Amino acid sequence: MTMRWKERLAAIGCFGLFLFAFINSRSFPEVPKILPTAVTVIGMALAVGLFVRTFIMKYEDDGKKMDADHKAGAIKVGLAIVMLVAYILLLSVVGFFVTSFIFMMVFAYVIDNEKRKLWLYPVVSAGLLLVVWGIFGLFLKVPLPKGILF
């Protein structure tokens, strides 16, 4: 996606966010409404400004097409988001250690650009998890999310 379109979508997203907040803030009493009103109105105006600018301004990457590397990168980011969302949602259901172990193994395998020996993934993941548990759980006594398993 070119920067022009990224900015255009960002402007629409920002406008939507500020508009939603503006509508929501209408129900606030007088005093708590002052700052939200100011922030959302200015925010909407700037978002409109950014949107209009995308039609006027020249961009460096205009006309350029996404190459294969960029496409592969975008797919990896998408996969990373899916893995992170799944990991965080399952964290409090299954438990920290099991989900973290599986997440680390799968994430490292998918994101790594070089494919390594398969046994390395579970071994390194277990090792890293042990270090995290040692530092946070044992040494600093920071509680870790618990679930059905551990």
Next chain:
Amino acid sequence: MGTIQSILSGFGNAFTLTNMLVLTGGTVLGIIFGALPGVSSTMGVAVLIPLTYGMNPVTGLIMLAGIYCGSVYGGSISACLLNTPGTPASAAATLDGFPMTRNGRGGEALHEACIASFWGGIFGAIVLLFLAPTIATFSLKFGSQENAMMAIFGLTIIVSLSNGSLLKGFLSGLIGLLMSLVGMDITTAYPRFTFNITTLYGGIAIIPAIVGLYSMSQLLTSSGEKTGVLVNEDSIKNMKVPKVRLKDFVRYPMTYIKSSIIGAFVGIVPGAGGNIAGYIAYNEAKRASKTPEEFGKGCREGVAATEAANNAVCGGSLIPMLTLGIPGNSVAAVLMGGLLIQGLTPGYSLFSTYGHITYPFLAGFILAQFAFTIIGLLGAKQFAKVVKVPKGFLLAGIGVLCVVGSYAASNNIADVYIMLIFGILGYLLKTAGFDISAIVLGLMLGSIAEAGFMQSYALYQKDLGQTLASFVTRPISLILILISVASCFSPLLSKRKAKKKAAKLAAQQAAEKAEEKNDEE
């Protein structure tokens, strides 16, 4: 108690076995995080803040000082060895550090980076130690209007100095401000934008938001990058690390001094970071050198100049943060989050009521310079190996650390969700060229600005006109308004100047070409 006495007692409190062990651990972690390409100092400090939760404030803050200073030095390791700065602050170190490595002098480059970082760091820390209490005392003159304007000024200067467009900078700041409004209103306790979600009643937790915006968004960016292990194996395997002699510490005294001064003062200016200081100091060293032609080809003095400057920034950047609540750069913003977690609010109280915490922290900041110098010089070759960590494992580990860090803030899984949401939002905005630091500052300074404004509003019996007039009639507040407006328009003016200059240059070149053509004919 006088400043000198406070400083001495700070050293006394900082110099305990536990603190020294924690400082060493923090420095090692900082160097490792700094050396990893793609893991900035900000990300390192944000991810490692949770380590300090269980510690007493002094120990926790000393550890953060070690992480910060260690990471800035660590950034030079990958800059020199791989031509890839571990942190943006080390960008200028690649100019001569990498050519030195290619000439087989990688070990020498790392030593110089460490020594220069030491001098720069010490200078910055001393400036911090003596200047911060004075500025903090000045902040006593601030009323609610000045506090509000100071927060707005902080935001405008970060926005105007941020890369890219002013429009996006302001939008970033406003997104942060909007996020800061979530939670109970400070004057009436009315819940705003909470949508009946209990966790949001207390507002958006700063640490999970920071971890998400800086660390998680960076993790996503790195996931999509093509680079795997960025290392040239031979450059590390065959790297010779020379012995350090005492005279190495005084090899370029003038460069150390000048670069340190540049770094410390660039650091004080909010928004201007180590990368800017590094380039300014490099240019100055090149200009003053008797052999400027050697710069860029593996000149040791070039590494000295950039590293002294970017480490001096560390101390300087903490001055506006500790005294006025305006972080000098993104790491300082994260450190401010660390302070708030410990229940400390920037300002005069840090140097009076909480002096028993602040001065040991500042003393720890000086000790951190010694720590990374000793550790860096002894373990140069070992730290160089850090850059070989495969990307997949590194990012997976950081992902888990982000989760643990956000959860540990208040043992609440909702904070992890907040971190994730902010991470994805940060990534999306970053790819569209928005400034993450401005969002973070908006989030942190929003409540200060609102508190100041609301106090003034209450003071003038809820008369909006009189409240706004009070901002203009008070001299300090008026000056802050004028500076804020000037800082907003300065990028536009400098852009116009640059355009005019470029047009003039183009016209001159065209005229010269036309003249040449005429001559030929």
